[in-house]
Amino acid sequence: MVERNTERRDEYLMSVGKGQLRYSRQIPLAMMGERGQNILSESHVLIVGAGGLGSVVSSYLAAAGVGHLTIVDDDVVEISNLNRQFIYGDAVGEQKAEAAARFLRKVNPLIEVRPVNGSIQDTELPWDEYDLVFDCLDNNESRMALNERCRNAGLPLVHGGVDATKGQVFTSIPNVTACLRCMLPKGRQDRIPVFGPAAGVVASVQASEGIRVILERFPPLTGKMLLIDISDYSFEIVEMERAEDCPVCKKG
Ligand SMILES: [Zn+2]
Numbered sequence: 001m002v003e004r005n006t007e008r009r010d011e012y013l014m015s016v017g018k019g020q021l022r023y024s025r026q027i028p029l030a031m032m033g034e035r036g037q038n039i040l041s042e043s044h045v046l047i048v049g050a051g052g053l054g055s056v057v058s059s060y061l062a063a064a065g066v067g068h069l070t071i072v073d074d075d076v077v078e079i080s081n082l083n084r085q086f087i088y089g090d091a092v093g094e095q096k097a098e099a100a101a102r103f104l105r106k107v108n109p110l111i112e113v114r115p116v117n118g119s120i121q122d123t124e125l126p127w128d129e130y131d132l133v134f135d136c137l138d139n140n141e142s143r144m145a146l147n148e149r150c151r152n153a154g155l156p157l158v159h160g161g162v163d164a165t166k167g168q169v170f171t172s173i174p175n176v177t178a179c180l181r182c183m184l185p186k187g188r189q190d191r192i193p194v195f196g197p198a199a200g201v202v203a204s205v206q207a208s209e210g211i212r213v214i215l216e217r218f219p220p221l222t223g224k225m226l227l228i229d230i231s232d233y234s235f236e237i238v239e240m241e242r243a244e245d246c247p248v249c250k251k252g
Helices: 002-016 018-022 033-042 054-064 096-107 140-153 196-215 247-251
Strands: 044-048 068-073 112-117 132-135 157-163 166-172 224-229 234-239
Touching: 033 196, 044 054, 054 068, 054 096, 054 196, 068 096, 096 112, 132 140, 132 196, 140 157, 140 247, 157 196, 166 196, 196 224
Parallel strands: 044 068, 044 132, 068 112, 132 157
Antiparallel strands: 157 166, 166 224, 224 234
16 A cells, blocks of 8 residues: 555656645745746855854745755854754754755755855855845854945845844845945954844745845835844834945945
8 A cells, every 4th residue: 555655656746747746835826836936946046154044044945946056154063053053953063054055955956055165255156146145144244245245246135134032134236225334333243142033033034035036026125124023023124225425335
């Protein structure tokens, strides 16, 4: 009986195609359809930072069938990461980008994942290959470097940040919206406390926003910042204006 069911399942898989079955719960969505699914499978997304935000963003993108993912991180997995970076349960001591790639290939073997062990400041990347970039970093110094590269390459950037129970998400489109330099303070913040679920909420909103950018389905945070505090579940969206004196926006 079991054998026959297995045979039938294999036949079914072959008749409908692995991809169609895998994505059968999302293709009916109004924003998706077969067309949207094909657009996702042809997209190349760069995720910078594979920590509490990047590990969750990349998981959702892989599961949704974004065909090409590049993940950049220069860190190794530490045990203190695991309260929010749960994809690394078996990878303490490994390079994050590589451990993430291994996990994501298991989540979806139909996609291509490229790990890059390095920082955004020191790594040469093929910027003209990407359709979208995610800022999943944990310090503003690297964010400013990423912001400038995305503006130079004309790439949309979905920013996420988290601090204890608070978080924020913002979508920056070159020549249309403010950039990260317009609004974020400079400098570095080290080892801020992070409530795991806050990172999960921010990363989920980032993934949703990014998929909408790829599909050109009116990402609600274009030029707007979502401010979240899950200590009282407050969500607020504020309009972000370009700073008059922003050197990055002026150059564009
Ligand atoms: Zn700017």
